Amino acid sequence: MPRHCVLPQQAGEGSLYEAIPSARARYDSHIGLAAFHRDIFLFKAPRPVCGWGILFNLVSRPRFGCFSHNAHDPIAGFLDVPRCCQPAAPVAMTDSARSQPKLPVQQLVILVVARLAEPLAYTSIYPYLPEMISDFGIPQVDIARWAGLTTAVFAVSQGLAAVPWGRASDRYGRKPVVLFGLASTMICFIVWGMSTSLTMAIIARAVQGAGSGNVAIIRTIVAEIVPVKELQPRAFSIMPLVWSIGSVVGPAFGGFFAQPATKYPDWFGNIDFFHRFPYALPNLIASAFFLFSATTTFLFLQESLSSKRGQHDVGLTLGHRLTHLFTRKSKPPRPSDAETPSDQEHPIPSQKLSAPEPPPGMKEAFTRQTVISLVAYTFTSMHSVAFDQNVTVFLNYPVMEHTPENTQLPFFFNGGFGLKSDKIGIIFAIYGTTCGLIQFFLYPPLCRRFGILKCWQFCSIAMPFIYIITPYASLFPTQQSRLTAVVLVLMLKGLVGIIAFPCITILFTNSCSSTRILGTVNGFATAFSGFARAIGPATTGFTFTWGVRHGCIAAAYYFLAIIAFIGAIPGFMVEEGDGPTRSEAESVEEAAADHQATARTRLVKGPFRATLDNLLNQC
Numbered sequence: 001m002p003r004h005c006v007l008p009q010q011a012g013e014g015s016l017y018e019a020i021p022s023a024r025a026r027y028d029s030h031i032g033l034a035a036f037h038r039d040i041f042l043f044k045a046p047r048p049v050c051g052w053g054i055l056f057n058l059v060s061r062p063r064f065g066c067f068s069h070n071a072h073d074p075i076a077g078f079l080d081v082p083r084c085c086q087p088a089a090p091v092a093m094t095d096s097a098r099s100q101p102k103l104p105v106q107q108l109v110i111l112v113v114a115r116l117a118e119p120l121a122y123t124s125i126y127p128y129l130p131e132m133i134s135d136f137g138i139p140q141v142d143i144a145r146w147a148g149l150t151t152a153v154f155a156v157s158q159g160l161a162a163v164p165w166g167r168a169s170d171r172y173g174r175k176p177v178v179l180f181g182l183a184s185t186m187i188c189f190i191v192w193g194m195s196t197s198l199t200m201a202i203i204a205r206a207v208q209g210a211g212s213g214n215v216a217i218i219r220t221i222v223a224e225i226v227p228v229k230e231l232q233p234r235a236f237s238i239m240p241l242v243w244s245i246g247s248v249v250g251p252a253f254g255g256f257f258a259q260p261a262t263k264y265p266d267w268f269g270n271i272d273f274f275h276r277f278p279y280a281l282p283n284l285i286a287s288a289f290f291l292f293s294a295t296t297t298f299l300f301l302q303e304s305l306s307s308k309r310g311q312h313d314v315g316l317t318l319g320h321r322l323t324h325l326f327t328r329k330s331k332p333p334r335p336s337d338a339e340t341p342s343d344q345e346h347p348i349p350s351q352k353l354s355a356p357e358p359p360p361g362m363k364e365a366f367t368r369q370t371v372i373s374l375v376a377y378t379f380t381s382m383h384s385v386a387f388d389q390n391v392t393v394f395l396n397y398p399v400m401e402h403t404p405e406n407t408q409l410p411f412f413f414n415g416g417f418g419l420k421s422d423k424i425g426i427i428f429a430i431y432g433t434t435c436g437l438i439q440f441f442l443y444p445p446l447c448r449r450f451g452i453l454k455c456w457q458f459c460s461i462a463m464p465f466i467y468i469i470t471p472y473a474s475l476f477p478t479q480q481s482r483l484t485a486v487v488l489v490l491m492l493k494g495l496v497g498i499i500a501f502p503c504i505t506i507l508f509t510n511s512c513s514s515t516r517i518l519g520t521v522n523g524f525a526t527a528f529s530g531f532a533r534a535i536g537p538a539t540t541g542f543t544f545t546w547g548v549r550h551g552c553i554a555a556a557y558y559f560l561a562i563i564a565f566i567g568a569i570p571g572f573m574v575e576e577g578d579g580p581t582r583s584e585a586e587s588v589e590e591a592a593a594d595h596q597a598t599a600r601t602r603l604v605k606g607p608f609r610a611t612l613d614n615l616l617n618q619c
Helices: 013-031 105-115 117-123 129-135 140-172 174-193 198-211 214-225 229-257 272-276 281-300 314-330 368-396 421-450 452-475 479-510 515-549 555-568 584-599 606-618
Strands: none
Touching: 105 117, 105 214, 105 229, 105 281, 117 174, 117 214, 117 229, 117 281, 129 140, 129 368, 140 174, 140 198, 140 214, 140 368, 140 515, 174 198, 174 214, 174 281, 214 229, 214 479, 214 515, 229 281, 229 421, 229 479, 281 314, 368 421, 368 452, 368 479, 368 515, 368 555, 421 452, 421 479, 452 479, 452 555, 515 555
């Protein structure tokens, strides 16, 4: 008998089965992928196989082989193929192939669907917000101030609720918090669209902000399921890419479907509901997507919090049954699908293998680098969101003829673009499309070429100059030239903004010391950025109003440039960290959850089991 084979009679199926999770744990600790799915055992019966061919989803798929006699590391020798089973030259798995990680695409897609809800809710109001406030009876010169306050109240309430939502996710799990946030956003968004007064609209925005903590929670989930540094630029760039997609779709349908009875009288002119609530239609359309997002999350999103993994999830069970039902309709079940007695031979205890460690204290969690990264992230949120909100008011502001009496360049001049909500929606769609293309094609190679830190530093320096040149786009003589100029400025803003946000997010996440407090730390980040997103639009709106009254419409953009310059300073004190680590107790706890899941997985079924046993005996 070749020494390469370990027979069930020698080692016992139980001992070999028990050896698999420990080998997998050592493999996970080597490449740092404890959150990936490691429960699937894949076999190929048509090819001659010796031993238990175990293949992870994390590596490429070479030929299967046997376990070597090295019991200390079965993964290292499982491709050691004896001559009796070699159809060709042995294929050895290289170290690079063995250690090459992959993104958990399925879970990231579900997070993308859930994350898309917020940019839809946040950006779809931009094109019609000035007209909506004007319909409430607000004078033209005060629209910028109230638009800023409407945006600010959402950010303040979201910031106040961010830390409690983060702590709730650390205690009860990430998935329940995400589901509640989606449901809350859907309801409040409908109420916002049916607002008949400025007070009602502000209250709806405040409740909507307080009920959603999904920004921090989804960011935490991404950090937990993608702990490998090499994959983080791609993983963390997905969510800003989602924001870019939302920034395209949201303003487009927000501007297109606002005031439908007036814009499309043939379709909606006879519907009294849209005369009474002219801004309800885009919100109703978005709410349908929120319902789809909540359903997808409930059925297919897996819990990433280590202390909650392995627990029964009604949504996942229902989702599995639904997918199995449709799969069974398209593909009849085989007799081999029945469970074999060995499926129940080695049940894994459900209790935790060790008591969980208490979460680290605030001093341990908020290191110097974490605080510096948080300050940089806060300032970036402040001026970037304030710019996006205020530029809609600038685009809507009436065009003015520039004369020597009302224009004293380079600082004193007035006038905007005089655009309606549909044209503003088109411009923001171009803006969002640019951001998405940059995110998809330019961001990953730039990060690989120059590094996360250098990309962030360049973008933080470039933003103030973009803000300074923005108001001068209104000085061009023709409407076409003005629109061309402002679109080019927005494309530059999209270039640096869409690179800056994932970079500072990665720097902030990698500055944390432990995964056990990621939810809380990201909650604080959302809280601070929420306050910044409140202060930025509010103060910029007041500055815009003051500037218009004093003949200096560019005052708001000078103000944003000053904030951006201040926010760039911490970027040159940030250092790239190694990322949050998992404690020993947490790793054991997660291994227990994986062990439970593996015990519920059928190891081999039907004729495949008999084929493998016969091949083992032949060896």
